[in-house]
Structures are given as structure tokens and as C-alpha cells.
Amino acid sequence: MKPKNQRLTLALVAVVAVVGAALLAMSAIKDQAAYFYTPSDVAKAHLEPGAAVRLGGMVEKGSLRHLPDGVTIRFVVTDGAASVAVRFSGIVPALFREGSGVVADGRFDDARQFVADTILAKHDERYMPPQVAGAMHESKSLKK
Amino acid sequence: MIAEAGLAALWIGAALCALQLAAAILAVRGEAELAAIVRPVAVAQALLTTLAFGLLIWLFVRVDLSVLLVGENDHSEKPLLYRFAATWGNHEGSMLMWVAILGVAGAAVALFERKLDPRTLVATLGGQAAIGLGFYAFLLFASNPFARIDPAPAEGQGLNPLLQDPGLAFHPPTLYLGYVGLSVAFSFAIGALVTRDVGPAFARAMRPWVLAAWIFLTIGITAGSYWAYYELGWGGWWFWDPVENASLMPWLAATALLHSVTVLATRDGLRAWTVMLAVIAFSMSMIGTFLVRSGILTSVHAFAVDPRRGTFLLALLFLYIGGALALFGARIGTVREGTRFDLVSREAGLVANNLLLSAVLGIVLVGTLYPLILEAATGTKLSVGPPYFNAAAGPLALTLVALIGAGPLLRWRRDDVAPLLRRVAPAAAVALVALVAVKLLAPSIHILSLLGLALAAGLALASVAPLWRRNLARAPLFLWGMVLAHLGVAVSLAGMACDSSFTVEKLVAARIGETVPVGPYQVRFAGVDPTFGANWQALEATLEARRGDGDPLILRPQARAFWAPPTETSETAIHTALDGQLYTVLGKQAGDGRWQLRLWWKPFVTLIWGGGAMIALGGALALIGRLRRGRVRVREAWA
Numbered sequence: 001m002k003p004k005n006q007r008l009t010l011a012l013v014a015v016v017a018v019v020g021a022a023l024l025a026m027s028a029i030k031d032q033a034a035y036f037y038t039p040s041d042v043a044k045a046h047l048e049p050g051a052a053v054r055l056g057g058m059v060e061k062g063s064l065r066h067l068p069d070g071v072t073i074r075f076v077v078t079d080g081a082a083s084v085a086v087r088f089s090g091i092v093p094a095l096f097r098e099g100s101g102v103v104a105d106g107r108f109d110d111a112r113q114f115v116a117d118t119i120l121a122k123h124d125e126r127y128m129p130p131q132v133a134g135a136m137h138e139s140k141s142l143k144k
Numbered sequence: 145m146i147a148e149a150g151l152a153a154l155w156i157g158a159a160l161c162a163l164q165l166a167a168a169i170l171a172v173r174g175e176a177e178l179a180a181i182v183r184p185v186a187v188a189q190a191l192l193t194t195l196a197f198g199l200l201i202w203l204f205v206r207v208d209l210s211v212l213l214v215g216e217n218d219h220s221e222k223p224l225l226y227r228f229a230a231t232w233g234n235h236e237g238s239m240l241m242w243v244a245i246l247g248v249a250g251a252a253v254a255l256f257e258r259k260l261d262p263r264t265l266v267a268t269l270g271g272q273a274a275i276g277l278g279f280y281a282f283l284l285f286a287s288n289p290f291a292r293i294d295p296a297p298a299e300g301q302g303l304n305p306l307l308q309d310p311g312l313a314f315h316p317p318t319l320y321l322g323y324v325g326l327s328v329a330f331s332f333a334i335g336a337l338v339t340r341d342v343g344p345a346f347a348r349a350m351r352p353w354v355l356a357a358w359i360f361l362t363i364g365i366t367a368g369s370y371w372a373y374y375e376l377g378w379g380g381w382w383f384w385d386p387v388e389n390a391s392l393m394p395w396l397a398a399t400a401l402l403h404s405v406t407v408l409a410t411r412d413g414l415r416a417w418t419v420m421l422a423v424i425a426f427s428m429s430m431i432g433t434f435l436v437r438s439g440i441l442t443s444v445h446a447f448a449v450d451p452r453r454g455t456f457l458l459a460l461l462f463l464y465i466g467g468a469l470a471l472f473g474a475r476i477g478t479v480r481e482g483t484r485f486d487l488v489s490r491e492a493g494l495v496a497n498n499l500l501l502s503a504v505l506g507i508v509l510v511g512t513l514y515p516l517i518l519e520a521a522t523g524t525k526l527s528v529g530p531p532y533f534n535a536a537a538g539p540l541a542l543t544l545v546a547l548i549g550a551g552p553l554l555r556w557r558r559d560d561v562a563p564l565l566r567r568v569a570p571a572a573a574v575a576l577v578a579l580v581a582v583k584l585l586a587p588s589i590h591i592l593s594l595l596g597l598a599l600a601a602g603l604a605l606a607s608v609a610p611l612w613r614r615n616l617a618r619a620p621l622f623l624w625g626m627v628l629a630h631l632g633v634a635v636s637l638a639g640m641a642c643d644s645s646f647t648v649e650k651l652v653a654a655r656i657g658e659t660v661p662v663g664p665y666q667v668r669f670a671g672v673d674p675t676f677g678a679n680w681q682a683l684e685a686t687l688e689a690r691r692g693d694g695d696p697l698i699l700r701p702q703a704r705a706f707w708a709p710p711t712e713t714s715e716t717a718i719h720t721a722l723d724g725q726l727y728t729v730l731g732k733q734a735g736d737g738r739w740q741l742r743l744w745w746k747p748f749v750t751l752i753w754g755g756g757a758m759i760a761l762g763g764a765l766a767l768i769g770r771l772r773r774g775r776v777r778v779r780e781a782w783a
Contacts, residue, residue: 009487010487010492010495013496013499014495014499017499017500017503018499018502018503018506020503021503021504021506021507021536021540022506022510024507024535024536024539024540025506025507025510025511025536028507028531028532028535028536029510029511029514029528029532029536031531031532031535032528032529032531032532032535033514033515033526033527033528033532034526034527034528034529035524035525035526035527036525036526036527052529052531054525054526054527066734066735069653070652070653070734070735070736070738070740071651071652071653071731071734071740089651090651090742091377091651091714091729091731091732091740091742092731092732095711095712105527105529118378
């Protein structure tokens with residue numbers, strides 16, 4: 001093979017690899033990204049069961065229930081304007097409690113209940129996810 | 145007084161940094177006598193930043209609450225180790241550490257670099273000073289670590305308990321040495337572009353510095369992964385958290401650079417690409433610093449919430465990356481084309497390695513930045529997690545692993561396909577046998593794990609193949625280094641595949657006296673007792689784990705409550721066996737006398753970090769080998 005062709009081949013391979021990786025990335029992002037929803041967003045949007053969702057808001061006071069198996073809980077996430085019922089099996093983070101901010105990653109099941117795989121909680125304003133802080137701020141100003 | 149002395153040291157350091165930059169520019173433009181002061185100034189500047197950093201450590205150890213930063217992050221009841229390490233467990237302190245390491249890296253180049261052309265060396269130190277100046281400005285104008293507070297508080301606010309772990313003393317400094325060590329590669333590239341000195345001699349001079357930074361990055365990432373694994377209590381070792389990605393991206397770029405710089409050093413190929421990679425590698429470090437330190441991410445790593453700082457860092461980022469790329473564009477036309485090579489050759493294999501690493505880097509970069517850019521542009525909030533990264537980067541990473549096996553079996557310059565296939569055949573056969581065996585033993589295994597195990601087996605054989613039929617006593621040290629590092633990749637990959645496929649997880653609410661089976665263990669829940677430490681109290685479970693008929697192991701996971709700041713954490717208890725780890729977490733009381741327990745049996749999970757350690761050790765061997773050979777060459781030249 002002539003040196004010129006060789007360079008060209010290498011360059012072509014490089015372009016194909018980069019474009020391939022970009023396509024792979026774009027399709028994966030389309031399928032796999034979890035959009036952030038507040039309970040108000042959930043009420044407005046039509047969410048397919050099974051789609052990855054990140055739900056953020058506050059654990060409603062008085063909503064936390066422990067199921068008899070000892071490891072499953074149910075609670076309600078609210079942003080002041082709307083609310084969503086959530087089920088979670090696992091050890092909740094130490095900072096998780098009623099009235100504190102929470103971010104739950106999971107999906108809606110066929111019965112329109114939100115099943116969380118992971119729960120992140122921050123009670124300290126210093127460590128609060130900006131998304132939750134933003135959502136709470138919005139709902140507070142809505143109430144006023 | 146100490147705080148004022150520290151601030152003064154920073155200002156003088158900044159002034160010396162400006163002097164270093166000015167002298168380097170003038171020296172490169174013809175004022176040759178000015179070159180003589182660049183090296184001493186670089187060393188003096190490093191001493192001053194190190195002094196400032198040392199004084200800040202001293203303030204933290206003494207818990208001088210009249211200093212704002214100490215009051216916000218320190219506490220007199222904390223053990224000495226955490227008062228010490230709290231110095232960098234916050235925004236300002238960690239940025240000071242960043243600048244101190246930057247200065248020390250420049251001084252190390254000034255003191256020890258002997259191979260590089262003197263003019264290029266001066267230009268390199270000028271590049272280092274240019275980076276330094278921006279970050280001095282950031283410290284002095286936007287993140288002064290020595291600011292006082294009056295009146296001083298009676299007690300400090302303490303340190304985030306998740307950070308109160310020996311890992312804090314170790315993980316950030318090593319990671320920063322790697323991050324900031326890459327600034328040297330960046331400055332080398334700038335220096336060589338300025339003096340038009342891109343060639344094999346430049347590559348041979350740059351290689352040890354890249355290698356050193358890469359070793360520290362590898363150690364820092366491996367240590368950080370293990371720290372997250374045992375500290376968070378989630379049983380995972382990598383979460384594709386943006387902050388983790390921020391450390392992975394420079395590592396990917398540095399790994400590519402490490403391989404391309406070898407092509408430039410030995411075969412005089414890939415000139416422009418190597419320079420580009422050196423720029424990219426440190427750009428990734430700066431992007432990482434921006435992500436972590438600007439406050440746009442929230443995690444245990446993100447301390448700053450002041451938007452001015454984010455803007456400042458973003459401006460620095462554009463200045464340096466943009467400046468370097470502009471210089472690259474202006475000068476790369478003058479870089480002669482390197483030596484040609486065949487499509488089937490070691491060089492081509494390394495080009496493929498670089499392509500794949502760059503593609504993985506691109507995927508991680510897209511996944512990390514896309515949510516931020518989307519939110520900034522449209523306000524849409526989304527998170528990109530493990531499903532994206534595994535699906536997009538996994539196949540490429542596995543292809544790369546196959547290439548790692550074949551690459552070192554290729555000859556430089558030109559090779560033929562048939563003999564290459566003969567050389568690769570044994571490893572391919574092993575991989576195939578492993579594939580079939582694993583599929584038969586575990587039919588439901590995930591495809592990525594299956595391929596991972598098969599490729600790990602093949603790579604384990606292929607990676608030691610370069611030593612085949614060699615006199616082992618005379619094989620050069622850097623060859624051993626390469627073999628060990630590549631073998632480490634196989635070991636680590638096997639650990640990842642085993643952990644993700646064969647982990648057994650039990651989540652139960654258990655009564656005291658109850659026994660829970662998990663993997664090969666029978667775990668008896670013996671009781672819960674209160675206990676306490678210097679600045680926390682805890683509930684501690686006693687678990688008796690039995691395997692077969694042996695004596696029971698005792699594991700004591702805790703649920704801790706810290707009081708400064710008031711926070712609860714869970715402390716895992718882990719037993720390491722030869723074939724895996726038993727990982728236990730104590731949860732909450734479930735009512736009616738039961739306690740939540742989360743138990744994992746993780747077969748061969750330790751291989752993940754063992755492999756990481758092997759990769760770093762391989763790098764260290766290669767570094768020692770290169771430096772020794774360099775010394776021998778210098779001595780021969782003198783004789």
C-alpha cells in the first residue's frame with residue numbers, strides 16, 4: 001500500500017471510530033438518561049411505566065409507612081403543589097426523614113406507583129442537591 | 145500571625161510566578177542571560193506555596209478558630225489525623241493544595257530535568273508559570289484560605305463525617321499529584337511548540353513525567369474507588385458520579401498519552417497527536433477541577449457554592465485550553481511529519497489504542513457534561529447514570545482489552561498478519577475456552593460480564609507473552625512494567641465481571657439470634673450494642689459469620705451518629721477472604737425488635753483494586769527502568 005493511501009486509511013478508520021462512538025453515545029443517552037421530575041412535573045407529564053425517572057421533592061410529614069417485611073417503606077414525595085407515592089426496599093440513608101429533601105431514582109410501575117431503586121437524602125441545606133433546592137424553592141413561591 | 149504569614153507567602157509566590165513567566169518569555173525571545181534565573185525562581189516559588197500550604201495545615205492542626213476556613217471545617221474534638229486532613233477537605237484548602245503541587249511539579253522539572261533542550265526547558269517552565277499565575281489569582285481573589293473571622297467562634301463546625309476516614313489523608317493528595325502532575329506534560333507541549341522542538345528527544349524527556357503523573361492518578365482513582373466502596377455502604381465500587389468521571393477522564397487521556405509518547409520516543413511517529421494529547425490530558429484535569437470545585441455539582445466532593453468562583457474557574461479553563469489550542473493551531477504546521485509506519489505494526493496498534501481511549505473519553509465526557517449543558521441551555525434536568533456509561537463505554541472498553549493483548553505482540557514499523565495470528569492464537573484459544581466454560585457454568589450471565597471474563601483470561605496469557613523465550617534476568621525493567629500493568633488490567637477486569645455477575649445480596653429485617661445465609665456464609669445476628677468514639681456515638685451490631693465448620697468470624701458494622709456536624713453515617717464491616725469479601729451493613733431498627741441488615745457476598749471483588757495496584761506498580765517499574773537507562777546513557781556519553 002502506498003504511504004498516501006495508508007494515511008488516508010488511518011484517517012478514515014479514525015473518523016469511523018469517532019462517529020461510531022458518538023452515535024453509540026447519543027443512542028445510549030436517548031435510551032438511558034433519567035429526566036428529573038418534581039411531583040408537579042409528574043402530574044403534568046405523561047410518563048411511561050418503566051422509563052427511568054429521577055424524582056425530587058420533600059418527604060411529606062406523616063406519610064412514612066413501614067411494611068411488615070421490615071425492609072420496605074412507603075412514603076409520599078411532595079413539592080407543595082403535587083405529590084407522588086413512592087415504594088422503596090432497602091436501607092434508607094441516615095439523613096432520610098419526614099420533612100427532609102429527597103431524590104429517588106426509579107420508575108413508575110403499571111399501577112402508577114413510583115418504585116425507587118436508590119434514595120438520596122440531604123437534610124442539610126449545605127449538601128442539598130440543587131435540583132431539590134430549586135424544586136422546593138419554586139413550590140414555596142407558588143404557594144405564596 | 146500564622147495566617148498572615150501564609151497569605152504573604154502566597155502573594156510573594158504569585159509575584160515570583162509572574163517573574164518566572166516574564167523571564168521565560170524574554171529568555172525564549174532572545175534575552176539568553178535571563179534564562180539563568182528561571183530555574184531558581186521556579187524553585188523559590190514552589191518553596192513559598194509549600195510554606196503557605198504547610199502553614200494552613202498548622203492552623204488546622206492547632207484549630208485556630210480565628211481563621212474562617214478553620215472555623216467552618218475543623219473541630220477541636222476531632223482526632224489529629226482528621227484535623228490534619230481537614231486542611232484539604234474543603235474548597236479553599238484543596239485549591240491551595242492544587243497550587244502547591246503545581247509549584248512543586250514546576251520545581252521538580254527545574255531541578256531534575258536534564259534531557260530536555262535548555263531553551264525548551266525554559267519555555268516549559270514559562271508554561272508552568274502561566275498556569276500557576278491564573279490559579280494564584282483564583283486563590284487570592286476568589287478563595288483566600290487565610291481569611292480571618294472576628295469575633296472567632298467558640299467551636300468549629302467540624303468536617304462532613306463521610307470525609308472523616310483515613311482515606312481522606314491519602315486519596316485527595318495522590319489524586320491531585322496526578323491531576324496537577326499532568327500540568328507538566330501540558331507545559332512540555334507548550335514549550336516544545338514555542339521552540340519548535342517536537343521530536344523523539346522531547347518525547348524521551350517528557351515520558352517519565354507523564355508516567356509519574358499517571359501512576360499517582362492510578363493510585364488516586366483506585367484508592368478513591370475502594371474508599372467509596374467501604375464508606376458509602378452501598379456495595380458498589382464505581383457509580384459513574386460526575387466527580388468520579390472527573391478523575392477518570394484525565395486518566396484515560398494520560399493513558400493514551402503514555403502510549404503515544406512511546407511511539408514518538410522510539411519511532412518518531414505521531415508528533416502532532418502526542419502534543420495534542422498532552423494538551424487534552426491537562427485540559428481534562430482542569431475540566432475536572434472546574435466540575436468539582438465550581439459548585440455546579442453537588443456531592444460530597446463539592447464544597448463551593450459561590451457562583452463567582454465557578455465563573456472564575458470557567459474563565460481560566462477557556463483561557464488555558466483555548467490558548468494552548470490556538471498555539472497548537474499556529475505552530476503545528478511547522479512540525480515535520482513523523483516517520484511512516486505500516487498498517488499492521490506496533491505503531492498502528494498504538495494508534496488504535498489511542499483511538500479507543502479517546503472514544504471512551506469522549507463518551508464519558510458527553511455523559512458528564514450533557515446534563516449540565518442541557519440544563520444551562522434549556523432548563524431541562526436529567527441525570528445520566530450507569531446504564532448509559534455501561535452501554536456506551538462497555539463495548540469499546542472490551543475491544544480495547546482485546547487490543548491490549550495483541551498490541552505488545554506486534555513488531556515495530558511493519559508486521560505480517562499470518563505470524564501475528566500465530567502469536568495471538570494461544571491467548572485467543574484461552575479466551576474462547578473461558579467463554580464456553582463460563583457460559584456453561586453460568587448460562588444467565590450478562591453478555592458484558594461474559595465477554596469480560598473471557599477477555600480477562602485471554603489477556604492474562606497475552607500480557608505475559610512478551611516475556612516468552614526471553615532471558616528474564618536481562619529483560620529490561622520497563623518491559624516488566626508493561627507486562628505487570630497489562631496483567632493488572634486483566635485482573636481488574638476479572639474482578640469487575642465477577643462482582644457484577646456473581647454477587648449475592650441479602651436485605652433482611654432480622655431478630656437477634658436469627659441466622660441469614662449469604663453466599664458461602666451463615667451469618668448469625670448476635671446482638672446490637674452502643675459504642676462511641678472521639679466525636680461520635682454508634683450502635684454496633686455483632687455478626688458471627690460461619691463458613692463450613694470453622695470458627696465464626698466476628699463482624700461489627702455500625703450506625704454512627706456524629707455530633708459535629710450532627711450527621712449519621714453507616715460504617716460497613718467487611719471480611720476479606722481469598723475468594724471474595726463478605727460485606728455487611730447495619731440499617732435501621734425495623735420495629736418489633738428486628739433490625740435491617742444488608743449483607744453481600746462479593747466473589748473476587750478485591751481483584752478490582754488489586755489489579756489497579758498492579759497497574760500502578762507496573763507504571764512504577766517502567767518509570768524506574770526508564771530513569772535508570774537514562775542515567776546509563778548520560779554516563780556513557782560522559783565516558
